[in-house]
Amino acid sequence: MRLALLTALAMIAFAANSVLTRLAIDGTHMDPVSFALVRVASGAAMLGFLIALRGGALPLLRRRRWPGAVSLALYMIGFSLAYLTLDAGLGALILFGVVQISMFMHGYWRGAAPTLRQISGAGIAFAGLMLALWPGPGGQADPLGAGLMVLAGLGWAAYTIIGRGSVDPLAATAANFLLCLPLVAVLLPGAALAVTAPGLLLAVMSGGLTSGLGYALWYAVLPRLDQGIAAIVQLSVPLLAILGGAVLLGEKVSLLVLLAAVLVLGGIGWALSAGSPRADRS
Template identity: 65%
Template sequence: MKLALLTALTMTAFAANSVLNRAAVGSGSIDAASFALIRVIAGIVILCMVLSVRGTPLPLFRRARVLGAVSLAAYMAGFSLSYVVLDAGLGALILFGVVQITMFGWGAFRGTAPTARQMAGAGVAFAGLLLVLWPGPGSRTDPAGAMMMVIAGLGWAAYTISGKAESDPLPATAANFLLCLPVLALFLIGPDMHAGPVGIGLAVLSGAVTSGLGYALWYAVLPRLAQATAAVVQLSVPIIAIVAGAAILGEAVSALMVVAAALVLGGIAWAVTAPKVPANHS
């Protein structure tokens, strides 16, 4: 029961990032660039505090830091910029779909031959993603916002793939947060930046609590979950974001959105729960 509650709390924290970002940026209380920068700074502070308590050093000077910092910066920037126009739930669905499909494709490219069930599940998920991205009657997706979230998804997928080789992901995350800050600053700082107290507060909450502490909690829970369970449980994140966006922000949930979510999440669930191909399979 304790493990289930901690897992649910972690997924809620991840979904809250979408709601907090949309609430702050969509209301105009802060611009997207300022939100992303403050979120990262708050994440750095809390993660370094956790590492200090653990007595763990910060692994800054490693080759993996380059890809980690750049891909994390792409995620942070695309995520915040997309929520200028996208609803919280819609953004979370696009993000999650792009991440999972990209990682599936990377695995196939690297020689992990997918089964027929995995291919079918990925195909269904991709169809759902196209449905929500495709402009037309019933679509509420802003093309520019969707493209920013696709970039965020590709960045997070690259960040996840590069991080699989890390023996201790928490200090690696803290190091990547620290190193991605100057990358973000280089591309995002501009003359039109503004931040009110509410926007700053939401950005700090997102960076310190739902990102920093959320990641720390996830890394504590993850070793206790089976791989398939860990993959499937993350399907709840877009659902929580859709429900929270409707309840807290008053976002509309269209029939098209429901169908697309069912296709994306159902297809991914079908793929990630497929039995592994035996090593001597031919």
């Protein structure tokens, strides 16, 4: 029960991050480039502060640290730039669809094939997301925006897989954010900055709370989750973001969305009832 609650809290944090981003950028409180930079910087500051309170050094110079930092930077950059042309729903669908497929493929390559129930559950949940988010506001996806969101999905999938081996999730997440910051600053293209006080507050909340602390929590629960289940559970995030938008941003929720909720949650529940994937012992 405790593991389920912690996992649900991490998914809520991810969904809240999407709502904060939509509120800041769609509300013209902040441009996407500035939002991404403040988000990473505030996440690094929050996590660094917690590490300082706890005591101990950050594992910044370890060779294995760079893959996590690079994958996090790819996610941040792809996510921020994709939303210049993609609507939020379609972007979330692409992001978490790529994450799910990537993690299932990684598990298969490592010899842990998903069970039939996990595959069918993922299919039901993904069908629910298709119903809720396709085509979404704005119609078909811009090819460049879709490609950038695919990059973000690959980055998040890699970050998730790498995080499964972390022995100190808080320190690892703090180190990743600190190393990610200069990468994001260098790789993000220049743009006319548009920053307001509400936008700055939203970016700090997104970075320090729903990103930094949310990712640290995700790192903590990942070693206790089956990889296939970890992929499927993340499919709930786009739907949670839609529901959060309805409650916090006044967005309308149609019967179609309610039906999608049944499919997504039912698919996840069906997949969670499966046993661990079969390992290839040959």
